[in-house]
Amino acid sequence: MIEKELLKINNLVTSFRINGKYYPAVDGVSLRVKENEVFAIVGESGCGKSALALSIMNLHNPAFTKIEGKIFFKGQDLLKLNLTELNKIRGRDIGMIFQDPLTALNPLMKIGAQIEESLTFHTNLSGKEKQRRAMELLEGVGIENPSLTYDQFPHELSGGMRQRAMISIALACKPSLVIADEPTTALDVTIQAQILDLLKKLQKEIKSGIILITHDLGVVAEMADRVAVMYAGQIVETADVHELFSNPLHPYTRSLMASMPSKASGDTQEDRLHVIQGMVPSLLLQKRDGCRFSPRIPWIASYYHEENPVYHEVRPGHHVLCTCFRHFHFKEERRKSRVIT
Amino acid sequence: MSLLEIKDLKVYYPIRGGILGRTIGYVKAVDGISFTIEEGETLGLVGESGSGKSTTGKAIIGLERITQGRILFAGENITKYVGKNHSPYRRGVQMIFQDVYSSLNPKKRVLDIVAEPLRNFETLTKAEERKRVDELLDIVGLSPETAIKYPHEFSGGQRQRIGIARAIALRPRLIIADEPVSALDLSVQAQVLNYMKDIQQHFKLAYLFISHDLGVVQHMCSNIAIMHRGRFVEQGNKEDIFNNPVHIYTKRLIAAIPDMDPSKREETQVFRDQVSLEYDRNFHKYYTAKNQVYDLKKLSDNHYVALP
Structure with a gap:
């Protein structure tokens, strides 16, 4: 079965203007999302994952943002469209779920009206039909009393309910692509499990592709089919989810996984988590050439890094940036081996 | 003898109504909990939002008024001293907050932030004070130059470490850590947790570790209490x-x-x-x-x- 390509991003560069100069927050990202696939983008704050999502939706303020590259959605370059054409796609073919439902929802509009808004824009349904559809949607996202919620304002709902309402808005027109930007970060674990469950179920129903943006590796392990790990504006590793968790290769991916508290860690008082040396450089100070992770792993000799890092296909579908992964070891490992010799 | 013993702690918020603003009911945020913390131990307090876990922490340190219950610190009933300045209890129990952006005064230098508890409880000369602050900053891995900077010059993880330095300034025996890492990135979180463990060993500290993240609690705590509906x-x-x-x-x-x-x-x-x-x-x-x-x-x- 060949799944159709839904979204193709080629060499996307999103730069923000700061003090008159442009600095790329997303720097040369290329990726493909297929139909009916959950594609996760994982990284820490400031790595450019949200900037990437907003670029796809063209939601950046054009006054100080420059977007270069190509974003093909079903063969159409989104960056070449004018606002009218774009508005026909946004909300109908691409839905977006934001992190904070309280700021993303309009506090002065009832939930029902907010769902109907996108139906009004994109369909020719009559008022009654729209209302029926809104109720269906609310029921579909697991809200027990849709007719009550329909007439409520966002502040009357709990966090989990608000997020459900937002999901129903994003899915109102059965989009073929859903961008979920940290959809569960603001929620409790039990609610998170419910929302993820819901997203999985809905995805099976409407067969859309999902771009899941998150910083939580647990969420990735639960949801994703394929994963891209981002660091400092670049994708450093792409792989199938099983491959990534069983065989992480890029030093950043490995360090990130080692810094997760797990069941095994913390058994003894001496147990310490892995810490990535140094800090994520700010956008203004980020160097553009060479391996961007190299300052964080200074114990790896500089000749192991490539001058102009390229992607290496380790296994089919598993791409890693720069050659340093072949020679990477944690700092503690070297110390141990020294003790042995 | 336990370091801290909480007996039947209750924190109720009154609901006022009517034109006279009379109390018509109560929100029972914390409704009768008891526990003990031993010297050098970490007790994890886990619950979802609204379960009353933060209220518990705040009540113990005196940021919330206790409706009922007793607090015994090192065997002494100190319930009436909770929230009173300059009591020995205030010295022995400190707090680390969740939001590192609002818990450090933006108008103060790191030196003044970290030295504030020292100025309240000890009489030190300027030089002695500076020496103590440098020591404290060193413990949390910050260089002495940071002392003359302001909080906005630091990242989230560094700010939390400044918060920790302030909390340990008086060598407390118990620290109440209210979601200390939930606003931080994974790799930064690891660093802060490591510092917290190092400091615990070094000073034989006890922690009341309040968190909603079971993974973190699992890593940090030997004993765990699950809280629901107060x-x-x-x-x-x-x-x-x-x-x-x-x-x-x-x-x-x-x-x-x-x-x-x-x-x-x-x-x-x-x-x-x-x-x-x-x-x-x-x-x-x-x-x-x-x-x-x-x-x-x-x-x-x-x-x-x-x-x-």
Whole structure:
């Protein structure tokens, strides 16, 4: 079965203007999302994952943002469209779920009206039909009393309910692509499990592709089919989810996984988590050439890094940036081996 | 003798209504909890938002008024000193806050922030004070130059470390850590947790570690209490809670932790559905008719569960 390509991003560069100069927050990202696939983008704050999502939706303020590259959605370059054409796609073919439902929802509009808004824009349904559809949607996202919620304002709902309402808005027109930007970060674990469950179920129903943006590796392990790990504006590793968790290769991916508290860690008082040396450089100070992770792993000799890092296909579908992964070891490992010799 | 002993702590917020603003009811944020913390131990307080875990922490340190209950610190009843300045209790118990952006005064230099507790309790000369502050900053891995900077010049992880330096300035015996890492990135979180463990060993500190993240709690805590609707539903050591949870609410929380192994997705889903079914079916067995949590019953030496 060949799944159709839904979204193709080629060499996307999103730069923000700061003090008159442009600095790329997303720097040369290329990726493909297929139909009916959950594609996760994982990284820490400031790595450019949200900037990437907003670029796809063209939601950046054009006054100080420059977007270069190509974003093909079903063969159409989104960056070449004018606002009218774009508005026909946004909300109908691409839905977006934001992190904070309280700021993303309009506090002065009832939930029902907010769902109907996108139906009004994109369909020719009559008022009654729209209302029926809104109720269906609310029921579909697991809200027990849709007719009550329909007439409520966002502040009357709990966090989990608000997020459900937002999901129903994003899915109102059965989009073929859903961008979920940290959809569960603001929620409790039990609610998170419910929302993820819901997203999985809905995805099976409407067969859309999902771009899941998150910083939580647990969420990735639960949801994703394929994963891209981002660091400092670049994708450093792409792989199938099983491959990534069983065989992480890029030093950043490995360090990130080692810094997760797990069941095994913390058994003894001496147990310490892995810490990535140094800090994520700010956008203004980020160097553009060479391996961007190299300052964080200074114990790896500089000749192991490539001058102009390229992607290496380790296994089919598993791409890693720069050659340093072949020679990477944690700092503690070297110390141990020294003790042995 | 335990370091801290809490007996039947209650914090109620009055609901006022009518034209006279009379109290017409109470929100029972914390409704009768008891626990002890031993010297050098970490007790994890876990619960979802609204469970009353933060209120508990704030009540112990005196940021919330206690409605009822007693607090014993090192065997002494200090309930009436809670929230009073310059009491020995204030010195012995310190707090680390969740929001590193609002818990450091933006108008003060790091030196003044970290030295504030020292100025309140000790009389030091300028040079002595500076020396102590440098020592404290060194403990949390910050260089002495940071002392003359302002909070906005630091990243989230560094700010939290400044918060920790301030908390340990008076060599307290107990630190209440209210979600200390939930606003931080994974790699920064690891660093802060490591510092917290190092400091604990170094100063023989006890922690009341308040968190909603079971992964972090598992890493940090030897004993864990699960809180729901202002009461404890289960209390025990790490193994009891994670491998042998008895209360349905605990089971639900544990089932909701994402599994880091993508090949176990199906299993996790099946387990979750089971627990959720049990929750719906047996809800009345675990909660009273008024949807309240029962009193704790002793299961084994260390393991308590709220059952009828």
